[in-house]
Amino acid sequence: xxxxxxxxxxxxxxxxxxxxxxxxxxxxxxxxxxxxxxxxxxxxxxxxxxxxxxxxxxxxxxxxxxxxxxxxxxxxxxxxxxxxxxxxxxxxxxxxxxxxxxxxxxxxxx
Amino acid sequence: xxxxxxxxxxxxxxxxxxxxxxxxxxxxxxxxxxxxxxxxxxxxxxxxxxxxxxxxxxxxxxxxxxxxxxxxxxxxxxxxxxxxxxxxxxxxxxxxxxxxxxxxxxxxxxxxxxx
Numbered sequence: 752x753x754x755x756x757x758x759x760x761x762x763x764x765x766x767x768x769x770x771x772x773x774x775x776x777x778x779x780x781x782x783x784x785x786x787x788x789x790x791x792x793x794x795x796x797x798x799x800x801x802x803x804x805x806x807x808x809x810x811x812x813x814x815x816x817x818x819x820x821x822x823x824x825x826x827x828x829x830x831x832x833x834x835x836x837x838x839x840x841x842x843x844x845x846x847x848x849x850x851x852x853x854x855x856x857x858x859x860x861x
Numbered sequence: 862x863x864x865x866x867x868x869x870x871x872x873x874x875x876x877x878x879x880x881x882x883x884x885x886x887x888x889x890x891x892x893x894x895x896x897x898x899x900x901x902x903x904x905x906x907x908x909x910x911x912x913x914x915x916x917x918x919x920x921x922x923x924x925x926x927x928x929x930x931x932x933x934x935x936x937x938x939x940x941x942x943x944x945x946x947x948x949x950x951x952x953x954x955x956x957x958x959x960x961x962x963x964x965x966x967x968x969x970x971x972x973x974x975x976x
Contacts, residue, residue: 791972793968793970794954794967796966848917849965851903
């Protein structure tokens with residue numbers, strides 16, 4: 752089964768606008784994490800939200816989690832050109848294993 | 862800020878050859894992982910390692926693959942008899958705890974090209 756499907760697959764916005772990316776998953780989870788990947792580079796951990804949490808903030812990032820709908824969203828406020836990257840959600844169900852989604856490619860136009 | 866270091870950044874190898882990908886996890890982390898990302902596809906879990914043992918592995922991680930922590934700092938992934946379809950980015954990661962409570966720290970990856 753596909754665990755962690757992001758939408759949209761691609762998003763293009765103007766600098767200063769907010770960017771919202773969504774992630775859906777199929778099974779129960781311990782936590783959900785968001786990562787960023789610049790083209791051809793490694794994955795950078797952005798934020799983790801536990802299954803008993805509903806919302807979390809970190810700087811310009813806001814993550815929500817709805818376990819009843821098995822979905823999460825990542826909001827980046829006041830986007831900057833440097834936010835251009837791919838963003839992945841990753842769900843942790845069991846022990847020591849994270850399953851990544853397909854990713855959203857975000858382009859922020861200066 | 863502590864980081865996970867991977868070497869080499871790019872490795873080209875002939876089909877059938879063996880390669881060793883190297884990683885230096887963050888020093889106080891106890892859990893280590895390998896993931897791979899075939900170009901344009903998802904990041905896939907390969908294996909997790911704790912206390913000098915494999916704790917979990919995916920169906921991708923067959924007898925062609927092995928991991929080792931040969932000393933106190935390095936964590937290696939060996940791929941025997943490489944195939945064209947092994948071409949991918951290979952990411953090492955580490956975490957303090959087994960449930961990644963603070964997330965996982967990933968290295969920048971090794972791009973493996975099998976020709």
